[in-house]
Amino acid sequence: MKGIVFTDFLELVEEKYGLEMVDNIISQSELNSGGAYTSIGTYDFSEMLQLISNLSLNTSVSVDDLLMVFAEHFFNTLIKSHPNLVEHYKNPMDLLASIENHIHFEVQKIYMDAQLPTFELIEHKDDKLVMIYKSDKALYILGKGLMEQVFKLFGEHAIIEYEKLKEDGTEVKFTIARVV
Numbered sequence: 001m002k003g004i005v006f007t008d009f010l011e012l013v014e015e016k017y018g019l020e021m022v023d024n025i026i027s028q029s030e031l032n033s034g035g036a037y038t039s040i041g042t043y044d045f046s047e048m049l050q051l052i053s054n055l056s057l058n059t060s061v062s063v064d065d066l067l068m069v070f071a072e073h074f075f076n077t078l079i080k081s082h083p084n085l086v087e088h089y090k091n092p093m094d095l096l097a098s099i100e101n102h103i104h105f106e107v108q109k110i111y112m113d114a115q116l117p118t119f120e121l122i123e124h125k126d127d128k129l130v131m132i133y134k135s136d137k138a139l140y141i142l143g144k145g146l147m148e149q150v151f152k153l154f155g156e157h158a159i160i161e162y163e164k165l166k167e168d169g170t171e172v173k174f175t176i177a178r179v180v
């Protein structure tokens with residue numbers, strides 16, 4: 001997993017819970033990196049799982065709720081770092097439908113060793129999108145949170161439903177209904 005995910009996550013933990021919490025979750029986790037991340041580095045995904053589950057234990061906030069909060073922070077960082085990837089989209093549906101063949105496609109060129117999810121587009125209408133998320137990381141809740149941030153960016157709302165196609169969350173079908 002790319003370092004930008006770790007640095008952004010720890011920045012959020014510091015903002016919300018303070019530096020002591022950052023130190024706590026780092027020392028409670030078994031990290032090969034020792035918890036020293038740079039945004040351009042690449043680290044074991046298992047380190048992120050440990051950090052977030054320790055944060056969940058310390059705060060009594062569920063991992064899913066933490067992922068939704070993180071999605072907001074991460075999305076803002078992503079669009080600040082790569083404004084050119086999103087600025088020409090005129091609406092959230094087109095942006096979301098283009099994650100696979102444009103946004104993440106370009107991301108893969110910028111961060112060569114990024115391990116991105118795939119989003120297979122099943123249906124793309126003005127008011128409805130159906131797509132299938134696939135990733136070994138099973139971060140579909142992060143995906144849902146990022147989708148909500150896309151609607152927020154355009155000042156719009158949507159009802160986002162998902163159905164696990166695999167019990168472990170590595171394949172998830174999203175149905176996104178635009179609220180107008």
Ligand code: HEM
Binds near residue numbers: 001079103113116146
């Ligand atoms: C400017 C827009 C975006 C940029 C620059 C971007 C970039 C990235 C980067 C760098 C990662 C980390 C990959 C790694 O650690 O190897 C990532 C992961 C991810 N992205 Fe995006 N992304 C963008 C928009 C979105 C949107 C709108 C969604 C919503 C569906 C999304 C869904 C995800 C998910 C779910 C992951 C976690 C990895 C996984 O599930 O396998 N991204 N993205």
